[in-house]
Amino acid sequence: MRxxxxxxxxxxxxxxxLREGISARLQDVPYVEIIAEGSNGREAVDLCQRxxxxxxxxxxxxxxxxxxxxxxxxxxxxxxxxxLFLSIYDDxxxxxxxxxxxxxxxxxxxxxxxxxxxxIKSVAQGATYLGPKVxxxxxxxxxxxxxxxxxxxxxxxxxxxxxxxxEGQLNKEIAxxxxxSIRTVESHRSAVRDKTGGGNAARLAKIARDLxx
Amino acid sequence: MRxxxxxxxxxxxxxxxLREGISARLQDVPYVEIIAEGSNGREAVDLCQRxxxxxxxxxxxxxxxxxxxxxxxxxxxxxxxxxLFLSIYDDxxxxxxxxxxxxxxxxxxxxxxxxxxxxIKSVAQGATYLGPKVxxxxxxxxxxxxxxxxxxxxxxxxxxxxxxxxEGQLNKEIAxxxxxSIRTVESHRSAVRDKTGGGNAARLAKIARDLxx
DNA sequence: GCGTATATCCGTATTACTACTGAACGCTGT
DNA sequence: ACAGCGTTCAGTAGTAATACGGATATACGC
Numbered sequence: 110m111r112x113x114x115x116x117x118x119x120x121x122x123x124x125x126x127l128r129e130g131i132s133a134r135l136q137d138v139p140y141v142e143i144i145a146e147g148s149n150g151r152e153a154v155d156l157c158q159r160x161x162x163x164x165x166x167x168x169x170x171x172x173x174x175x176x177x178x179x180x181x182x183x184x185x186x187x188x189x190x191x192x193l194f195l196s197i198y199d200d201x202x203x204x205x206x207x208x209x210x211x212x213x214x215x216x217x218x219x220x221x222x223x224x225x226x227x228x229i230k231s232v233a234q235g236a237t238y239l240g241p242k243v244x245x246x247x248x249x250x251x252x253x254x255x256x257x258x259x260x261x262x263x264x265x266x267x268x269x270x271x272x273x274x275x276e277g278q279l280n281k282e283i284a285x286x287x288x289x290s291i292r293t294v295e296s297h298r299s300a301v302r303d304k305t306g307g308g309n310a311a312r313l314a315k316i317a318r319d320l321x322x
Numbered sequence: 323m324r325x326x327x328x329x330x331x332x333x334x335x336x337x338x339x340l341r342e343g344i345s346a347r348l349q350d351v352p353y354v355e356i357i358a359e360g361s362n363g364r365e366a367v368d369l370c371q372r373x374x375x376x377x378x379x380x381x382x383x384x385x386x387x388x389x390x391x392x393x394x395x396x397x398x399x400x401x402x403x404x405x406l407f408l409s410i411y412d413d414x415x416x417x418x419x420x421x422x423x424x425x426x427x428x429x430x431x432x433x434x435x436x437x438x439x440x441x442i443k444s445v446a447q448g449a450t451y452l453g454p455k456v457x458x459x460x461x462x463x464x465x466x467x468x469x470x471x472x473x474x475x476x477x478x479x480x481x482x483x484x485x486x487x488x489e490g491q492l493n494k495e496i497a498x499x500x501x502x503s504i505r506t507v508e509s510h511r512s513a514v515r516d517k518t519g520g521g522n523a524a525r526l527a528k529i530a531r532d533l534x535x
Numbered sequence: 536g537c538g539t540a541t542a543t544c545c546g547t548a549t550t551a552c553t554a555c556t557g558a559a560c561g562c563t564g565t
Numbered sequence: 566a567c568a569g570c571g572t573t574c575a576g577t578a579g580t581a582a583t584a585c586g587g588a589t590a591t592a593c594g595c
Contacts, residue, residue, distance in 0.1 A: 213457065224447060227447075231451060234437060234454055236437070236441075236451060236453050237452035238450070238451055241449050242448075243449075265541095266543095267541095275524060275527075276524070277521070277522040277524045277525025278522070278524075290543075292545060293544060295582080295583085297542085309491070309492060309582095310523045310551095310552090310583095311487050311488060311523045312490025312527075313490075313524065314525075314528055315489065315490050315531075318528075478571090479571075479572065480571095492551075493552075494551090503573075505573085505574050506573050508552080508574095510572085511553090512553075512554080512555095515554095522553095522581090523551090523552070523553095523581095523582095
């Protein structure tokens with residue numbers, strides 16, 4: 110997709126006003142053509158199958174079927190349409206879910222015109238574009254995870270033991286690896302349980318993985 | 323960062339020829355200025371601290387200090403410079419590690435001039451830009467994971483039970499949730515162990531998480 | 536020196552999980 | 566009708582983990 114080729118777009122949003130705004134913005138852009146519009150996810154799926162647009166510009170929260178569900182179905186049908194989400198929320202859950210499904214881009218609704226065009230061109234080429242605030246939100250989430258990894262006040266030894274538990278090692282094996290008694294492993298394990306509030310072995314494994322192994 | 327504002331760039335690559343090629347490409351672009359060049363990660367860190375560029379265009383594999391290490395140090399120092407990686411490899415490990423560190427973009431060295439400018443503009447604005455092949459590679463990795471999730475020949479019920487085990491639920495709780503007997507839960511659990519080769523409960527949790535919960 | 540934290544070890548008792556075998560019921564496809 | 570599979574439940578036995586209790590040694594800061 111060269112920048113001088115026509116990019117065919119479908120716009121999906123349940124608010125008429127917003128669709129009109131987008132249309133107005135893109136009307137005088139020579140390399141972009143809006144070939145259809147719709148107001149829910151079901152229409153998005155139908156229109157993409159019939160018209161095979163280059164880019165699907167879609168909201169997330171919509172009646173009947175939301176954007177994420179629609180995107181998942183479209184991805185499953187194997188249509189090559191690039192999906193660019195346009196949301197009012199920079200919610201981490203949404204963003205990660207969108208990327209997991211295979212979305213090509215994600216921008217917020219306060220996006221400027223040049224940035225919107227930039228995003229459209231990028232995803233049309235097959236690139237992945239995440240708007241500034243979206244990227245910042247994702248990064249913040251990653252930071253929070255990293256920060257969390259230093260918590261619970263676990264000592265070095267306890268972290269070592271926890272990591273081996275998460276691997277699925279038995280106390281016996283952990284004792285052998287760290288060259289300590291099984292009873293000591295049990296003590297550390299008990300301390301980890303107390304500090305993290307985890308009971309079950311599987312729960313400890315979950316906690317360990319949340320903390321980055 | 324408006325598109326008509328000057329974007330100050332530092333280029334880091336250990337191949338002189340490649341740096342010269344990039345310079346030549348960007349020389350006649352009015353809104354981009356190359357303010358420094360370097361040939362390894364150590365120089366990248368120094369130059370970014372002294373000159374505070376808008377964008378750091380950097381290779382990954384380099385002598386002395388590679389790009390990923392340099393990026394991590396730069397991120398830790400809190401410098402606002404956007405980092406755009408330029409690599410010959412679309413290796414999934416590299417890409418994910420780069421994004422984890424907090425890189426703003428990733429393109430391959432076969433990038434066209436308009437796409438390169440698009441990427442530079444995008445990251446300068448604070449967006450995240452992943453080139454077409456990079457995005458494809460990431461998606462391929464995600465698909466592989468999803469495919470793996472359908473393996474081991476687990477039945478629906480077994481997957482349900484495994485998911486709850488991974489949550490750290492006790493057999494008793496799982497039985498209550500699924501409204502079946504504890505013995506049945508034990509049967510399913512046993513079947514899962516047999517099929518996955520997992521022994522320990524913590525190991526089952528690990529397997530479940532590898533399969534995407 | 537003293538208190539605190541960490542790491543190390545032990546005993547006893549209960550609970551949860553693992554290993555093995557067996558069996559009944561419903562559904563699917565031949 | 567029959568075989569195969571998935572789901573359901575049960576018995577019996579052993580092993581691992583959890584929940585209490587207590588103990589010693591070493592290092593570190595005040």
